Amino acid sequence: MKRLIDRLYRDALCYRILLATIVFFLSGIGYIECQNEIEIAPTPLGGDFTLQSKSGKYSLNQSNGKVVLIYFGFTSCPVVCPTTLSNIAQAFKALNSDELKQVQALFISIDPERDTLDKLQKYSSYFHSQILTLTGSIKDLKNATSLYGASFRKVKVPSGMEYTMDHTTSVFIVDQKGKWVDTISHGATSAEFKKAIHKVLGDKN
Amino acid sequence: VTRFSSYFLLFVFLIVLLILLGSGTYFYRSQFLSKKNTVNTVTLLENNSNCNLQNDLCSLEFSTGEKISFEISPRPIYANQKQKAILKIQHSDWTPESIDFSSEDMGYNRPAFKKIKENVYEADFSLDSCAFDEIKWRTLILLHTKENKRIGIPFYIFVRKE
Numbered sequence: 001m002k003r004l005i006d007r008l009y010r011d012a013l014c015y016r017i018l019l020a021t022i023v024f025f026l027s028g029i030g031y032i033e034c035q036n037e038i039e040i041a042p043t044p045l046g047g048d049f050t051l052q053s054k055s056g057k058y059s060l061n062q063s064n065g066k067v068v069l070i071y072f073g074f075t076s077c078p079v080v081c082p083t084t085l086s087n088i089a090q091a092f093k094a095l096n097s098d099e100l101k102q103v104q105a106l107f108i109s110i111d112p113e114r115d116t117l118d119k120l121q122k123y124s125s126y127f128h129s130q131i132l133t134l135t136g137s138i139k140d141l142k143n144a145t146s147l148y149g150a151s152f153r154k155v156k157v158p159s160g161m162e163y164t165m166d167h168t169t170s171v172f173i174v175d176q177k178g179k180w181v182d183t184i185s186h187g188a189t190s191a192e193f194k195k196a197i198h199k200v201l202g203d204k205n
Numbered sequence: 206v207t208r209f210s211s212y213f214l215l216f217v218f219l220i221v222l223l224i225l226l227g228s229g230t231y232f233y234r235s236q237f238l239s240k241k242n243t244v245n246t247v248t249l250l251e252n253n254s255n256c257n258l259q260n261d262l263c264s265l266e267f268s269t270g271e272k273i274s275f276e277i278s279p280r281p282i283y284a285n286q287k288q289k290a291i292l293k294i295q296h297s298d299w300t301p302e303s304i305d306f307s308s309e310d311m312g313y314n315r316p317a318f319k320k321i322k323e324n325v326y327e328a329d330f331s332l333d334s335c336a337f338d339e340i341k342w343r344t345l346i347l348l349h350t351k352e353n354k355r356i357g358i359p360f361y362i363f364v365r366k367e
Contacts, residue, residue, distance in 0.1 A: 036249050038357070040305050040345070044313055080285060080334075149313025155336035166335035168312040169285060185316075185331035187287035 044149035046180025051136035051144060054117045058134055061178055066104045067200045068174040072150050074111035074165045075123045089128035090190030103197055109135040110152035111165050148172045175200050247357040258362045271297035275346060283367040284334035292326045298351040301326045305345040334366045
């Protein structure tokens with residue numbers, strides 16, 4: 001009988017310690033999970049990338065010394081892309097010749113399936129000679145867009161186009177040292193692009 | 206002797222178990238909390254209002270006394286359109302930082318607030334469109350408390366293409 005009581009006591013002690021340990025562990029998790037906290041996307045930092053141009057590989061750092069306007073789009077884009085490129089072109093036309101030598105726009109096609117380098121070059125010629133067109137593999141394009149917090153995706157549509165591309169419509173401004181300094185939201189006028197360019201040129205001149 | 210050694214072994218086993226679980230908990234908590242302490246962590250404040258930014262200026266009052274009013278113009282809010290957000294704060298030592306707009310795979314969009322006058326802040330932005338006619342955006346007002354804790358006040362808006 002005494003042995004049985006001893007054993008029961010020993011087992012009860014064992015269970016209590018085990019239970020206390022589990023409660024301690026779970027309370028640790030519970031404390032963490034009950035916090036009303038969320039994680040938001042980290043701020044992208046910009047940076048160099050390499051894509052294909054008509055004349056071969058092109059890296060952003062090849063434009064060091066210039067103010068660069070980066071825009072992600074595609075040539076079949078019906079309204080948003082031509083409007084933005086047109087406004088950038090108008091802003092470039094409003095610059096004097098010295099200023100124009102110090103700027104560069106990059107139109108990066110996120111639709112490499114349809115936008116060949118020849119097609120891209122022809123497309124950009126409608127806007128301005130200082131607009132360089134680039135594209136690349138989906139992997140390289142994902143890398144370039146992620147550096148600037150941009151995004152794109154292919155979306156099937158029930159029309160003759162078969163698919164369209166969703167994409168970020170902002171223009172990213174990079175200074176002469178390759179540092180991302182400003183983001184221009186869609187809808188900016190040519191005057192606003194010119195002002196943003198002047199701001200960067202003025203800061204560094 | 207046998208009984209003593211079995212008790213002793215049980216005791217050692219429980220102590221080891223306790224140490225293992227305790228250190229495991231400590232490690233898990235410290236790892237998790239160290240991630241939470243990064244600049245990307247936001248403590249959400251509850252927004253129980255049914256206010257719709259598409260229709261109205263939204264005013265909130267918090268139990269700690271702070272009052273905010275927030276509106277986006279022009280209304281209705283359409284995609285691919287220049288918009289202005291206006292935030293007014295009263296009875297607060299919060300410092301507005303930015304608005305985080307997020308929706309699935311829509312990229313980074315976090316315009317910074319500019320101080321216009323005392324307790325009034327503005328941010329310019331545009332919301333992207335996509336192949337869908339309408340996108341639900343989480344609109345998170347980001348602020349810093351006096352203790353430099355980052356807090357967020359969430360709103361949700363449905364935005365269509367014009």
